[in-house]
Amino acid sequence: MPIARASIFVQAWEAVVSFFSWVGSLFGICGSTLTLTNKTDVKDKKLPYGNSSVTVTGTITSTNGNITNVYAAIINTATNDELYPKSTNPRSTTFNLGTWDSAIKFSQLAVGSYKFVVKAKNADGEVTLQDDPFEVVGAAVTTPTPDASAAKARNKTSGKNSNIFQWPLTQNFTLGCPYGKHTCTWPSHNTSHTGRDVKSPPSIGGAAVTAMADGVIQQVYKWEEHNNGVDARGNFVIVRHTIGGIEYWTLYQHLSSRNSATDVMPGDEGKTIKKGQQIGRVGHTGSGDGDHLHFEVGVGIYPNGREEPMNYFN
Numbered sequence: 101m102p103i104a105r106a107s108i109f110v111q112a113w114e115a116v117v118s119f120f121s122w123v124g125s126l127f128g129i130c131g132s133t134l135t136l137t138n139k140t141d142v143k144d145k146k147l148p149y150g151n152s153s154v155t156v157t158g159t160i161t162s163t164n165g166n167i168t169n170v171y172a173a174i175i176n177t178a179t180n181d182e183l184y185p186k187s188t189n190p191r192s193t194t195f196n197l198g199t200w201d202s203a204i205k206f207s208q209l210a211v212g213s214y215k216f217v218v219k220a221k222n223a224d225g226e227v228t229l230q231d232d233p234f235e236v237v238g239a240a241v242t243t244p245t246p247d248a249s250a251a252k253a254r255n256k257t258s259g260k261n262s263n264i265f266q267w268p269l270t271q272n273f274t275l276g277c278p279y280g281k282h283t284c285t286w287p288s289h290n291t292s293h294t295g296r297d298v299k300s301p302p303s304i305g306g307a308a309v310t311a312m313a314d315g316v317i318q319q320v321y322k323w324e325e326h327n328n329g330v331d332a333r334g335n336f337v338i339v340r341h342t343i344g345g346i347e348y349w350t351l352y353q354h355l356s357s358r359n360s361a362t363d364v365m366p367g368d369e370g371k372t373i374k375k376g377q378q379i380g381r382v383g384h385t386g387s388g389d390g391d392h393l394h395f396e397v398g399v400g401i402y403p404n405g406r407e408e409p410m411n412y413f414n
């Protein structure tokens with residue numbers, strides 16, 4: 101091929117390459133400036149219930165400045181519940197999810213369908229780096245029937261405490277909306293209400309909210325740092341309990357901003373907590389018309405087996 105023709109060919113080829121890289125830059129088809137390698141291997145998998153071999157892995161790399169936010173969570177695809185949501189600002193061009201997040205525990209998931217989501221943000225904006233569906237299968241999580249002694253303990257309770265659970269507040273209160281579908285001023289309660297509300301008067305704003313039984317902290321949700329604080333649940337904490345051989349969980353919502361040394365903090369997941377130990381304080385984060393505690397009780401593994409909490413306090 102004559103030199104002149106070869107040179108025209110090269111120039112034409114360069115023009116083609118340059119055109120496609122320009123189109124690519126417009127649509128991002130030549131690759132994002134954020135990438136995730138060595139990601140958590142769950143895509144389309146059926147994980148056995150109780151599986152403890154899956155841990156969070158992955159390295160996020162930014163080729164355009166620092167990574168300014170990383171978010172990871174397991175989403176229950178049936179309820180859209182976010183489980184173990186975590187976010188952070190790494191202020192660096194690489195970030196290792198594995199060293200950051202030991203709190204996302206695949207072993208604690210009930211049987212069901214989920215997806216594992218990882219998002220990251222840099223100067224180019226936020227990118228979803230992983231959105232992988234998976235299932236937890238195997239022995240169905242049944243709701244255990246409390247044994248006779250537990251049932252008896254419920255019935256013989258008097259006042260505010262049962263032998264199973266201790267009332268989560270130590271000061272006077274007014275009961276609010278009951279558990280379950282009912283008619284009230286909150287439209288969503290016409291469909292369902294997943295817990296029991298306890299409200300003022302007398303004022304319970306700032307009152308200590310305490311663990312209803314010995315347990316292990318499952319999730320600490322810091323509302324202000326997540327979704328810009330739009331989650332209706334506000335700050336919340338979920339605790340797992342094993343009482344008389346039966347698994348229970350309790351959840352405490354709308355807690356005030358955490359700034360007391362005695363409050364449970366994000367990162368406390370997996371730590372033990374004693375009955376009566378402070379979890380947080382009554383607040384009005386999330387939805388609601390004032391300070392109130394919304395708390396939930398379930399038998400089994402969250403979010404299974406929800407019950408009217410007052411069943412334990414008659």
Ligand SMILES: [Zn+2]
Nearest residue numbers: 277284286289
């Ligand atoms: Zn209501």
Ligand SMILES: [Zn+2]
Nearest residue numbers: 295296297394
């Ligand atoms: Zn409520």
